[in-house]
Amino acid sequence: MGLWNLLNGRSTPAEPSVGTAATEKTQPLSPSERADLESAWRELSQTLGEFNVTSLRACSREGRHWSEDPEAVRAIAGTIDSIMDDTSEGPKDSPAP
Secondary structure (H helix, E strand, C coil): CCHHHHHCCCCCCCCCCCCCHHHCCCCCCCHHHHHHHHHHHHHHHHHHHHCCCCCCCCCCECCECHHHCHHHHHHHHHHHHHHHHHHHHCCCCCCCC
C-alpha cells in the first residue's frame, strides 16, 4: 500500500479491509444491558454538555463498536472529564494517581 492510499484511507484490493471483525453482527442486548448502555450514554451526554464539546470521534477495537459497550462509553466520558479538568487547572507537576 502506498503512502497516498494510506493517508486517504484506501487499501489495495489484495489486502483485507481494516475493521472486518467490527462489522460482524453482535448479539442483541438484554434489557439490563440496554439500560446500562443508555445510562452510560446519558453520562457521556452530560459530560459533553458540561464542557461544550461539539465533536467527538472514536474508534473501536476487539470486534464490538465502542458505542455499543457501556464501559467504552464511560471511559470516553472519563477521559474527556480528565482532560478538561487538567487543562482548566493548568499543567500539573506530577502524574495523576
